[in-house]
Amino acid sequence: MPETRTAGVTGLGMSVPSRVLTNSDLERMVETSDAWIIERTGIRERRIAAPGESTSTFAFGAAVEALNAAGLDPAEVELIIVATATPDMLFPATSCLVQHKLGAKRAAAFDLEAGCSSFIYAMAVGAQFISSGCFRNVLVVGADTLSRITNWRDRSTCVLFGDGAGAAVLQPVKPPRGIFSVVLRSDGSGADLLKLPAGGSSLPTSEETTRNGLHHLVMNGREIFKFAVRAMEEAAAEALRNGGIKQEEVDCFIPHQANIRIIDALAKRLCLPAEKVLVNVDRYGNTSSASIPIALYEAVSTGRIKPGSLALLVAFGAGLTWGALALRY
């Protein structure tokens, strides 16, 4: 039997499109205002993919940086998981496109879809392969290009989202470092609250679905808002409890970056002071699966997370799905 090992983050990377879409740009596209968007969401600008760019573009960029940071040759990667709800194509998996671009010749590759919780799910899955002794070098990427499924005429959703990717290399580490507490949940009764109606096997793309705009994301914002606060509070509290840690021991809290009001309400419920809460939704909007790894990357590169720091990651998303993960960096 192989020994049981703890998985830890040994390298991080991120990649976002260079094109910036500001709230004033959106004022020229739909009936909205910079003031409304900032007050109701906290978002000031977001990054939008250029023609020719796609989810694999950013996934690859983030992956290269994460591998370099970990000092890992692509040929040594054994598993690539791309967490995404907007793959380049329905199939083949975007992870295979990334595997090829990287030249990761020995790696298994698959995509994982759990809405905006996908990165937490993918980290949990990747960590299992390390704990079981199956693999030593796992690459987890969270990448989305939501601009491609956004209805740019719907002001209630088009102001919210942005594109990009973040990546983490997982390798065996010595405790107390590593991932030590994971919570994953789902509730499909809320599937209609946030979905992409057409393009799958239940409603294949047709002239009619296109005419009716069913290839665009639809969302019940108010219900998702209420669910988000409740679900992330539950997952974060459970991850702390399972890991035997108290709120005050958390050095950096990284919630899914969807809306500043959701983040503030959550931090208040968890009694976490603002200085411990990572916020970058103002600069990137909601980048879905990329939101947590981009925030984690920024927390480490700005020194808010240092070796030995305790980070608590928590997300919610379509599905419905939600989850949390505690790690010592």
Ligand SMILES: CC(C)(COP(=O)(O)OP(=O)(O)OC[C@H]1O[C@@H](n2cnc3c(N)ncnc32)[C@H](O)[C@@H]1OP(=O)(O)O)[C@@H](O)C(=O)NCCC(=O)NCCS
């Ligand atoms: C979408 C969201 C920002 C809307 O904020 P809200 O405070 O709930 O706003 P409401 O939906 O109640 O709308 C209030 C009013 O603002 C209007 N409005 C919506 N979007 C607007 C915009 N971009 N600019 C100006 N007005 C807007 C609505 O039409 C509504 O007008 P009405 O009262 O005349 O009908 C908020 O519900 C939210 O963030 N929900 C969670 C979404 C999310 O996180 N999704 C991702 C999941 S991973």
